[in-house]
Amino acid sequence: MDEQQRRVLLESASRFPIPQGVKLSYGTAGFRADASILSSTVFRVGILAALRSLKTQSVIGLMITASHNQVSDNGVKVADPSGGMLTQEWEPFADALANAVDAEHLVQMISEFAKKENISFGGVQSAEVLLGRDTRPSGESLLEAAKQGISSVVGAVATDLGILTTPQLHWIVRSRNKSKKSSETDYFEQLSSSFRCLMDLIPREMTISETDELIVDGANGVGGEKLEELKKLLNGLVIQVRNSGKEGEGVLNQGVGADFVQKEKVVPSGFGQNDVGMRCASLDGDADRLVYFHVLSKSDNKIELVDGDKILSLFALFIKEQLSILNKKEEKEINDDHPVSLGIVQTAYANGASTDYLKQLGLEVVFTPTGVKYLHEKASEYDIGIYFEANGHGTILFSENVLCWLETRNKELASTSEGSEQQKSVKRLLAVSELINQAVGDALSGVLLVETILRHMGWSIQRWSELYQDLPSRQLKVKVVDRTAVITTNAETEVVKPSGLQEAINSETAKYPKGRSFIRPSGTEDVIRVYAEASTQEAADGLAKSVAQHVDRFLGFGTT
């Protein structure tokens, strides 16, 4: 690092002192905290993103959002050149950077890291970071901090893309690095044209009446706003957006949104008795999560939740069906030497009934720790990998190989059997690969895919929901003295430390038929999460409560 670079960094860093007494960690999905203490963190992540761009010689994304958290929180995360999450190898550096005590230490750290990673400053190589933010009021000033971080790396340029959903930013980064069309308009165009293509391929007898409307809860965040734009390009699908975040409609994530609906399993604000039986969906605050539901009764505040596991099951069924059409025996030459590997990736939060269902379909199901970065990585090992968290974050990944093979099949079939079922299947799979966001889970593209598959199957939301019966479950949070004292293994299903806690969980679980319970430290909140599943709701509640009491006994403030 030369003297000029050093001076620029020192000067700008001194304008962003770190908050006292807080230790920040990159966590499950970037840094998150109360927005008032985040300026220095965002500034420093700006520097990190610029370094990542220099290192990879690619465009990098920086998103300012705290997703489903309350409006007063905010956060920052980095999108790698592929459009996926920041490589885990850089997370320790992100942590160290965010917690460096002063400007001197910070510059020292950057200099050492750059040396180790062979990053040279101020050379001919330049860096570009694309910036996006959600609708949080604190986003504007944090964006300014990010810009200052980026521009304190000599030669780095910040491009502000304004208010976007998280998946839009990831998609744009991915497209830019593939030298494809990459504007927000291109994003809408790709989604709507692949949607149209899938709709055109729906078997004629499955057409549903025009009055079949979808109601979407936008969590009073960026998703509703963007869906209003996307909707203008769609034919054959009527969408009504509620909780769109417009002036006076309500507060971001407060009593609304995918996280609220999935965790509380109650009717979100803005929905009433008139909506009973209607097909409804909820997005989260940055529109990377999607769940469906239908209202059973407003007065009892009851809904039937169709969560990420069921979206995953719907997608898996559809993809499997298309692949088996392609593999039909009479098409002898097809695919014999090209078995397409299809893998399903879940976390321990997946409802046990969903895993049983997917396995019964003959699918390969594997588990990873919580956090999209783990699921995504695992899913990318398959030709087609489908991953979802129960909370509605997930997508479908197609390998370059399988896409190439599909393109070739498409051309072959066009000359030999135009209009055949096989050709339609190839076209559907190609359209899915265009519609679904391959960078990261995306509620907007997810909605469009769910809607086309439901039409393809001729299913109502009720029929879809009946694919299998969820096992009753309960999630609780426990405040503890130090959540990092909990170490888990086996995709977070077993506690290694503190010793004795897993035995206590085991003995509680054994008391309940179909009982399953695990705990883990949250990566986004200062709590231990408790999950329990059992054959009845009362049992699941009871199991969760007693496990929570053990957590408190081992790690809490000694109140019980």
Ligand SMILES: CC(=O)N[C@H]1[C@@H](OP(=O)(O)O)O[C@H](CO)[C@@H](O)[C@@H]1O
């Ligand atoms: C139980 C649960 O829903 N956990 C969520 C939550 O992570 P935690 O580490 O559990 O706080 O936020 C993550 C980021 O959105 C998401 O990936 C994850 O699934």
Ligand SMILES: [Mg+2]
């Ligand atoms: Mg989110």
